[in-house]
Amino acid sequence: MRLDINRNETLPVYMQIANRIKEQILSGILPAGFVLPPERKMADDHAVSRTTVIRAYEELKALGLVASHRGKGTVVTERKVPESHGNDQKVFPLSWYPLFDKKIANVSDTVSELMHAGNHNDVISLAAGIGDPNLYPISTLQQIQRESPLESDQLNLSPVEGLYSLRESISRLMTGRNLSVSAKEVMILAGSMQGIDFAARALLSPGDAVIVEEPTFLQAIQCFRAAGAKIIGIPIDREGIRLDVLEAQLARYKPKFIYTIPAYHNPTGVVMSIERRKGLLDLAYRYQVPILEDDPYGDISFAQERLPPLKALDPYGYVIYLSTFSKVLFPGLRIGWTIAPEPVMRKFALLKQIADLHVNTPGQFLVDQFLRKGYYEAHLRRTSLDYQKKRDVMAKALTQAKGLIHFEIPDGGFYLWCRIPYQISQKELLALCSDQGVIYTPGNVFYPQESDGEHWLRLNFTYESMDRLERGLSIFINAVKKLNKQSSQTDLETGSRPIV
């Protein structure tokens, strides 16, 4: 019996012997009833110890491939197939819930509820996270489709990292964002969210700490929860993340990374100042903590000045940069990208292989053509102007309720972040608005600890057409006024009016 034992292999010799015999049994070379050589003979023949042979035979027994027969030795078994018990077998229906991994049980279904709520045409959604579908450059896209109809190269697998041509186009796009990178440093993802998920999968083990701004993007919170992480929220002010609080928490929790949205932060609209960006990097360097920079809104700017992303300020390779086409172009294609240090790119490529192999090829073609033909800049200018007008309309409408609804006017992005009076119940406000066909996003979903944010809410100004936006705002503002009046009266009646 030939066994090909290789003593340089990492696999233990007994496993090598078991595997070789297993192969020969399964390929039919050693038939059922075949008696394996006695342990001592086997040991002598192959210059191994008898213990090694015994362990190998034990392994084969555990696999059911051989059995010990007294007086006969170790024999290759018959392949027995148990009888089907048919209808008389008592089957217990499966209880799935105890089987699920506990980490995933932490994830709640907020997103899907919000998406479903916004899927009806009659509902005015101030809860959306996307741009105005009426502004999609449909005719340009149809022209691209006519000029480059589907061919088999568009239906084939792409490289895991994405089409090289699109990676090139994105590297040129990044120049306009003050970041100079080569195509090879760009990897295409199914939305920037996939980058958040990959960072969580690559870096977080259950119990690890991760730092987020508070409030922050709700799906990032869900994602970190699904990884079993401890999520530490750091408050933000008008200049972005509070570095003093951050430093205290870096020392206390030794987090795996810091997740931040420096440009037109979701949900607050805050832009992190240049000093704060530098200070954040300094802290990252001092505490050796990487930064996950999420930049979905950076291009949608109504301001003159455009600050460089953290990635552009970081010569030391601490920053993983994420962005997407879902906000400026169209969300249904699910195309985003990452620019990351090389070890991270490798991990992301491995994760991409087990997650979904690569991003849909024709979608990559379409966006690449759109970028190469120079349509992006004009489209961006057009949509930004439109969104700026809508922001102004929203800000003006809310100003009518000054003293009731507090907010700052953002210089870009998609949202106004509003504080409502303490005496108004968010639940009642949501119900009152939704009864009249208007939805918005309650503030608590943006907090790691959902009981926070009770008196805050996020209004989107990009998705609805101007007239629907105005109608929705008027309903929303009236609802706030109505509930405020009611609760003030109750307070007067019960004598417990708040002092603050």
Added chain:
Amino acid sequence: MRLDINRNETLPVYMQIANRIKEQILSGILPAGFVLPPERKMADDHAVSRTTVIRAYEELKALGLVASHRGKGTVVTERKVPESHGNDQKVFPLSWYPLFDKKIANVSDTVSELMHAGNHNDVISLAAGIGDPNLYPISTLQQIQRESPLESDQLNLSPVEGLYSLRESISRLMTGRNLSVSAKEVMILAGSMQGIDFAARALLSPGDAVIVEEPTFLQAIQCFRAAGAKIIGIPIDREGIRLDVLEAQLARYKPKFIYTIPAYHNPTGVVMSIERRKGLLDLAYRYQVPILEDDPYGDISFAQERLPPLKALDPYGYVIYLSTFSKVLFPGLRIGWTIAPEPVMRKFALLKQIADLHVNTPGQFLVDQFLRKGYYEAHLRRTSLDYQKKRDVMAKALTQAKGLIHFEIPDGGFYLWCRIPYQISQKELLALCSDQGVIYTPGNVFYPQESDGEHWLRLNFTYESMDRLERGLSIFINAVKKLNKQSSQTDLETGSRPIV
């Protein structure tokens, strides 16, 4: 100071107090320098214990929002931003590798290597896992695009579970696979692989056992490795998974689920017999273990009879069924689906939200139109006939090397699974073939323990055109013969010729 304490909330009262004060500090209601009420007064005012107030204040101190000043009490702090240290700060470049989660470190880069190797036009790939791009129904697809040009509904977000219309089309398609399901029981995924990943994420915690056939789909192995699972391989014979071995291992390991490819198994081409299917379900019921049924190849059948999937034989909700359009239609769209018990669908929907939100919308439209217009069946017949011819050509060519290359002829699917003589080194064979522009997949990548499968390899017969396939096979067979001759000579010279 109003604090809104709710004693019915699950959040501890001290955290509620801390959160309310934090909100007031961050929103500017309580400015820097503001002195919080003394602990005893606070406790009395809100009918809580002094300890509760102390803990709330401690929490605020940890956040850096307040500080204790002797003689003054607890004071809201100034927002200090540390100075940037500029160029004189000594920065340590980040070591990424120690930061990565250990589970992910188990995943190797086999897939990407194989994909890259097959991306060159001049290489004849017998390593592919896809169909023949020359058979893509291009003109039909272009016609669909002309008839339904891109509109904004194709660029919008889809529901997390996929476009309802496509889910309906798939439910009709499943009728032809002997499985009757409603559209609501179908969820669209980015390839069936995403279903494997989701099952792993939903069900596996590190250290859990999972059962696979041995050999099996290599990306399933990678995926389960990334989840930190213990992968238990069960040998298969001509009727599929060995139930006797399976039963022993079910009792021994209590696995979280069984992953199986019952129809035209990858890589062996084996179809699980109906008796074996029933026996497998019996075991699943008896040991209360769910089954993940992967069915990418079921439609590509050269046989008269079509066996029902496990899902169709399971009235008790133990089976998660996965399939894909990547094999019959086009892999670049990345569209697959799952049919799963309701609790699993819910978990998958949550995972989809944090992974990539939904599958690319225009791709879903395209496939749905293709199915609705009735093109699928004709396309499937055409491609299956072509693949059957290629299988015959491959089998005939390999028969010339009878005695050297052992294989069974599969009734469907994409692959021939071959055993080569023990004395041939797989490494040398791979190198010799690749020097002459031919690649194939070595057997070891299909085994959980990669040192197995050394004398096996997988040949794909669907991807290459007929003449390239024949050329590739001729090179491959000659390489096997050459290495066999060489090693026989060496054996003769050294006198160690194998007895088997």
